[in-house]
Amino acid sequence: MAATDLAIELLRASVLAATPVLLAAVGGAYTYFANVFNIAMEGMMLIGAFTAVVGSYFARSWAVGLAAGVAGGLVAAALFVLFAVALRTDEFVTGTAINMLALGGTTYALRQMFGVRGAFMSSQIRALPRWDLPFGPVLGGHPFLVYMALVLTLLAEWHIRRTRFGMRLRAAGEDPKTLDAAGVSSSAMKAWSIMISGALCGLAGAYLSLGYVRLFSENMSNGRGWISLAAIILTRGRPLGILVMSLAFGLFDGMGMSLQGAGIPAQLTQMLPYVATLAALRIYSLRQKL
Amino acid sequence: MSTKISGPGVRMSSVVKVYPPDVLALDNVDICISPGSIHSIIGENGAGKSTLMKVLYGITQANAGHIEVGGKPVRFASPRQAVRAGIGMVHQELMLIPSYTVWENVVLGAEPVTYLGRVKGEAALARVGEIIERWGLKLDCSAIVGDLSISAQQKVEILKLLYRDVQVLIMDEPTAVLTPQETAELFVRLRALNSDGRTIIFISHRLSEVLDISDEITVMRRGRRVMTTPNRGLSRADLARAMVGRDVVFSAVREGDAALDSSQRPPQPSPPTVPPCLEVRGLSMTVRGRGRPVLDDVSLEVRGGEIVGIAGVEGNGQFELVQAITGAVKPDSGSILMSGQDVTGASVMSRRRLMCSVPQDRKLAGGAGAMSLVDNSIMTHHRLRPSLSSKLTPLLLPRACRDFCARLIAEYSVVASGPDAALSQLSGGNQQKVIVGREFSHDVDLVLLDNPTRGLDVGSSEFIHAQILKKRSEGKGCLLVSADLDELLSLCDRIIVMYEGRVAAEFAGSEADRDSVGRAMLGLGPGPGRGPESEGVTSGR
Amino acid sequence: MRKQHAVSAAAGVAVSLLAGLAILAIQGYPVWQSYAALFSYSLFSQFALVSTLNKASTLVLTGASAAVGFGSNCVNLGQPGQFLLGAMAATALGIFLDLPSWAMLPTVIVAAAVAGAVWSGLAAFMRLRWKMNEFITTLMLNFVADGVTLWLISGPMLDRKAYSPMTAMTNPGAWLGMWNGLSGAVAVAAAALAAVWVIWNRSKFGYECRVMGHNPGFAAAGGCGVARNFTWAMLLSGAIAGLAGGLMVTGGMQHRFVKGIGANYAWDGVMIAIVAGNSMSGTALYALFFAALQTGAMGMELETAVPSEFALVLQAIVVLFVVASRESTRLILAGLAAKLKARRAARMLEAPGEGGGRHGSGD
């Protein structure tokens, strides 16, 4: 009886935990196809989480918060574009620097704006509304971004595969010169892909700070950006594959803690999602060989 | 000079283009393409032909100058605008997305879409199919471009232009990668387009072709237009002189005229009593994803003091053959012997004790642009040349390395600020000299050359050809893979033609001529009744 | 090349210091006091200098580790994990091993390096044997190392008397000396860096690695055993990171593995390697610079209440500006040069007489 409750809770938790990874990774899929090495997702997410809280707090409105989150992600993305695309700085460098900037900047701003360190929570922060959709105990009653994330995933799949934008995006990734010769600026396509991933990372961040919990805490993204990146590389950027990967991640993430009940030390159970990722990578490499 | 009144004319006046930092690629060029004509532009490598066309097509912007199309002044910020003005270009290096289908490549950049932005595949397919019909291009709309032959890919490029219904077609060295027969087919098509009223700008290094097809000819030299003349009563010699600015002895090398050849080609080496420095026996290899084997029971041998050429349309196994010999890939079966030693399974480094190799792609395998000339010149020597490293430790001696590099620079007359210059700072020709110098200063019996003069200007090619002949006279064996038929014809003692991974034919240098070799490259028998297989594949005689 | 490095470095650092200055000004902090504090707490007192050096000794190593990795084209982002395992190895041996001190220290330090190498070797193995992208594996292995060590120090190796996860102290035999505050780790780190510099810039292996870093295809064609070099580069990179961890325990002030001992050293190291363009001496320079920033930040916080996170921001800005300037200055300058030359060329046309012959249609 309690067991089934726990199982349900686990699945529920995994959906919740999967969402930010999914949102970020779907954005990352765009940069993946544009052949941009985008390791800035972690930072974009963090900035999004912060600006979302700022927006929601000062405007007393989750909508504004959401918008602010996206805006935050976009600003970070714009920085990425400025350096990696306009100034031709190495993408890895830019990404790493932006991650660092995000960590330092948000912590710094947290201090400056709210005079706190560690975390900022307040009843004035408006959380994202929950939709009590009749999807049963596991899928029902989540913050609406969870459902948005699913829709966005399908949309992205279609957008990248079927539309003119997608066609040019993939061309830009595969052979920029040719796209340029065809009269479409490959740099512009790269820039677009980065902005899109910025927006989605912003959403992911907003989800973390307004949906998952209702506060901002330092380094809140906490490695989720990296997991997203792994998911993208593993699934070669296919949004549907990413969906599966991030759900799996969410499941293992939650499972880790419940294994403490089975007497496995907390510190070890925390490794579960990452070990799982390694395993997935191994399996993937097998499939690759055949 | 034809006087068809149709298709827009193009006038470019005092166009200046400088590539960063200081390559004056176009120096006040004025050129006038009369409407509905076929206008050829010729000139040495680096003369500025492609740049001029890129400016006209809006890929690069000129620093100064004016352009008029059909009498109206225009300024193209991007190819899109050029296309809108009815100008299209087929680039020197084909511009296609390998993984896309033919129709996808054709519509890319001008896709028919629904209001949601979805690409209307059906509509595009129909439209493209129709054009293919109209011009009898014989292409499968939904084939993956990567799987097509070079000439088919070129058709796709032309298809792109027709799809956009351009009136001015720029063809930048379209024949460089084609066999004579394919070239002929292309010309038929170009003439058809021309009589349909389209203006055609044609760029080629092959003067015979130019004389064959053009109404007018413009000659460029070092970024300037040196002359424009109607194509009447001109000889290759005239053009060659105009191109180079002096009488050309080496025109043989560039032109491959049989008459000149035999006089040009150094005397045959003494009958090969010398032991072979390279023996390839029954080499076969398949690659995942490709249907037929990329190498199919290839056997050949190279003896000291001879230059053996490998001819073939790109993608017929030459590349893989070279890779197998250098050790970059392992063949499925067959064996490779160098100076009698079996090296089939040997590491690259151990092969390098017996051979040196000038790779096809400077950027990919030739050197590291960002590194100094020193670092670029000691590669492989750093392990094989004792003088470079200290006796006791595994450390290299900086001074010794510098000296080695300095000597190389002097010996191969490399133009560079010094051993510390980064390779990328050098001009293409000089980069190649560094690479050739590095490889040739290995004292080994086998010299492997993969397109050693691709994209080099006449001077540099001349220099490198001289070096190759020198190696031969020293009794080294050379295996020369080249896409430039003329180069092979003028240098080689034997020419082996590869087709679909097999040795399709072998010619003695004396009996080789463009036509028969060209036919073999296409897998056609040299003459009626004789299939390529029946051609004597007698390597181990 | 050297000059270009130096210039881009100088320019980048200057610009970013100015940017930081602007930020402070906008925030309404006393700019000059703040910067004064930043440096007086990091350089201009004996202890300040000493603690900057101590910090630098770690950063230099994590930086060198990253530089060796990136410089030879293996994306080893596993420094955090390798650091932790190195520290753990040093701690474990330091506690359970009891040798005469002349043997003790070397053993412990070497063990740390080996532990780090094992961890990176694992990633190398997965890459070569199973084609698993080392970029991801190293990242994931970090989390694993984190979990394992945390478990060890809060379970099996937890110090009885401790209030928070930490091991017992190591035997004094495994302690590096201190000379009025200056840790022996500095000397060891310096020696290690020198060794790596020689390997990197002078040895055949180092040469091949650098070539691999710039153009793997060239290295392969030239006959450098790419797979072998990859393995050794990974091992070396891991060993250096492990050494850094080991020195943290043997040379630090606590002589034990406390929770979070790795701090942010590894990621800072990655940063440093990047700004230094994988050049060893560049790494040394930036390690000192970053160390000064981080040490000074706390002083800045004390004197003028500027939050110490400011240092993080400043570092990121430095990275962006230095690297961006390095890569874009060239482009911009070249562009300008081209424009000038073009203008001159175009003018010649107007010059009478000049143009005539040139444009005359040949014969």
Added chain:
Amino acid sequence: MPGAAAASPQKVAYIINGGLGDLSFYDSGQAGIDRIAKEFGVQTRTIECGFDPARYSQALQAAVQWNADVVFVISYGFEDLLMQYADQYPNKRWINVDTVVENSRRTITNVDFIEEEGAFMAGAAAALLTTDTTIKGVNSDKIIGAVGGDDDPVIRAFLYGYEQGAKYIDPKIEVRAVFAGTWDDPVRGKQAANQLYSQRADVVFQIASLTGSGVLEAAAEAGKYAIGVDSNQNGLQPGHVVTSCLKNVGDAIYGVYRTIANNTYKPGEVLEYGIRQGGMGLAIDDYTRQILPARSVQRLVEIQSKISSGAITVKRYQ
């Protein structure tokens, strides 16, 4: 030697291993510092190490370089360093909060909290809640939960007292603990709490600093209950935080400083702050009364007095 610096102090530093903003432990200490600044007009500075060992020695050194006269330290993770510095600078007043650190010169004054006593009260409160099915949302099972930050001795001490308190009310009560493994990740805290609730715990005691704020949120969302820690967190999620296990770091710090101000300060003491000394306690206010029936509240008050009178002896961990 101790007391050498008789001159009344000018600068007071507060060095913490973690970071402010946890709304519990560190902030409670900060409250004390602020009070000192206000009442005695001294300069105060807080140095946060953000759980970054790299900063521990720097923090101590910075305080010295800044010429602090009195240094309050929460020294989890750098007890050793504290000893070294205390020995090196005997003229400063070093007050170590929440652990016991004894340097060779015995100049460090320690403020040790008897967490077990506070936790005992929390356990009792939790038990009273979970056994009272009349309270909204309380189920029949007698299960209570706790979320710890790290699995470390202090948290163990809390749990030890928590369990005693619970069993004191009803021996059949089962305590389930989960360790989030972090002190500053509310997301994990929330996951942990949700799992406990799904295991039919009615109330979860958060002993995880910042991570714990996720626990309180989970309670509010799940319509269940939580118990705060260190500071009074009852108001953070009104109607869902039953009570808070107070650890009056601030009061303790203020108390010690007063002794310094009126020169009754004796270096090297170990000051035990349990319920009797008002160091530990239970935050019982209107929020509590909203949730617990009067008799339960009454019961808690009695227990509290029994503990301070010694009628109930809470076993110490270790």
